[in-house]
Amino acid sequence: MSTTLVPTSYVPERLPPNLPNEACETDIATIPLVAEPHRPDWQPEIPDAYLDLGPDELRERIAEARARLGERLVILGHHYQRDDIIEFADFRGDSFKLAQQAANRGDADFIIFCGVHFMAESADILTTPQQAVILPNLAAGCSMADMAQPDDVYASWDELTEVVDTSRVVPITYMNSAASLKAFVGRNGGAVCTSSNADAVLAWAFERGDQVLFFPDQHLGRNTAKRLGIDPRSETAVWNPNKALGGLRAERVRDSRVLLWQGHCSVHIRFRTDQIERAREQHPDCRVVVHPECPEPVVDAADAVGSTEFIINYVRNGPPGVYAVGTEINLVHRLHEEVAHEGKTVFCLDPVICPCATMYRVHPAYLAWVTEELAAGRVVNRISVEDETRRWARVALERMLEIV
Numbered sequence: 001m002s003t004t005l006v007p008t009s010y011v012p013e014r015l016p017p018n019l020p021n022e023a024c025e026t027d028i029a030t031i032p033l034v035a036e037p038h039r040p041d042w043q044p045e046i047p048d049a050y051l052d053l054g055p056d057e058l059r060e061r062i063a064e065a066r067a068r069l070g071e072r073l074v075i076l077g078h079h080y081q082r083d084d085i086i087e088f089a090d091f092r093g094d095s096f097k098l099a100q101q102a103a104n105r106g107d108a109d110f111i112i113f114c115g116v117h118f119m120a121e122s123a124d125i126l127t128t129p130q131q132a133v134i135l136p137n138l139a140a141g142c143s144m145a146d147m148a149q150p151d152d153v154y155a156s157w158d159e160l161t162e163v164v165d166t167s168r169v170v171p172i173t174y175m176n177s178a179a180s181l182k183a184f185v186g187r188n189g190g191a192v193c194t195s196s197n198a199d200a201v202l203a204w205a206f207e208r209g210d211q212v213l214f215f216p217d218q219h220l221g222r223n224t225a226k227r228l229g230i231d232p233r234s235e236t237a238v239w240n241p242n243k244a245l246g247g248l249r250a251e252r253v254r255d256s257r258v259l260l261w262q263g264h265c266s267v268h269i270r271f272r273t274d275q276i277e278r279a280r281e282q283h284p285d286c287r288v289v290v291h292p293e294c295p296e297p298v299v300d301a302a303d304a305v306g307s308t309e310f311i312i313n314y315v316r317n318g319p320p321g322v323y324a325v326g327t328e329i330n331l332v333h334r335l336h337e338e339v340a341h342e343g344k345t346v347f348c349l350d351p352v353i354c355p356c357a358t359m360y361r362v363h364p365a366y367l368a369w370v371t372e373e374l375a376a377g378r379v380v381n382r383i384s385v386e387d388e389t390r391r392w393a394r395v396a397l398e399r400m401l402e403i404v
């Protein structure tokens with residue numbers, strides 16, 4: 001299936017500063033897997049028979065295999081997935097909503113999670129051992145999650161114990177992190193948060209301790225802390241895991257209410273205030289809504305900020321007009337198509353239109369392969385979290401589901 005981008009008059013004359021002077025190479029139309037320019041970085045284990053299949057054949061084969069599996073199979077699709085994947089999703093949502101879906105689908109034998117690795121891990125933790133969670137392309141990771149390597153977090157925690165009483169530090173990890181880190185926060189009295197409930201989780205943490213170690217996304221942590229009345233300049237500090245004591249002086253560590261891991265989302269870091277200014281010049285009445293993974297100045301300049309689900313509802317429930325959105329392009333594109341007939345125009349603030357590069361790796365050829373294998377009685381690409389990690393990560397995830 002071919003995908004067209006949102007038609008918009010918002011065409012910048014030049015790229016914003018600090019971005020590579022090149023357009024995104026990724027085309028979000030469906031092309032055979034063999035023709036994908038970045039395929040060498042993707043999971044190599046897929047039978048050759050899938051490499052040349054075009055969009056129509058892939059669609060037919062996925063539909064047929066899925067029909068054979070009936071209600072034994074549930075396909076979950078993250079909002080940032082490509083159109084040619086989302087069309088097969090029984091449920092679509094952000095990571096929080098899909099985690100809830102996975103937890104509620106005790107009747108399904110197989111859950112194919114069209115998202116990235118940490119989401120499939122969370123689904124495995126929240127489902128029963130009898131249910132198999134499958135990630136179509138094992139190379140679909142998350143660059144933000146990779147910025148908090150477990151060994152770095154453990155080492156940082158040890159360093160923290162030398163300057164503060166860590167029994168009063170509550171570790172909070174964003175959903176976008178490895179299962180082993182979710183287990184770490186579960187063991188240490190913390191919780192997982194998502195962009196939907198970060199305010200509530202941070203407030204919960206401050207009922208239990210004096211300080212928060214927040215990882216991996218410094219922007220979500222900073223924007224959330226600020227909303228709770230914490231001064232980002234004097235009461236938060238960025239912890240650089242590559243430097244001794246996070247690159248901070250001991251007093252700064254002690255004085256910071258929130259220590260922010262130095263991580264970011266490669267999609268949301270691209271949004272800038274000059275993009276918002278330009279959008280408002282061209283569409284004076286436009287409403288600007290952005291994701292809280294965007295940098296603080298962008299969040300401050302926007303009319304509204306919230307999770308992916310919040311953004312969707314903001315546009316769906318808003319009046320006719322123009323909406324400039326700071327989040328991933330596949331979602332923005334679908335939102336525009338959904339609401340265009342209501343007199344709404346939705347466009348992405350980022351002039352260099354890139355999807356999330358790792359979500360994009362879930363190509364329909366991989367979905368066809370794992371679904372046909374299931375229909376043939378074989379499970380491939382199962383995501384399985386080992387028992388001890390699962391136990392503590394579940395504690396942290398269940399706290400997340402309870403704190404709303």
Ligand code: SF4
Nearest residue numbers: 142143144265267356
């Ligand atoms: S959009 Fe950002 S946080 Fe989400 S999967 Fe992609 S890189 Fe990770």
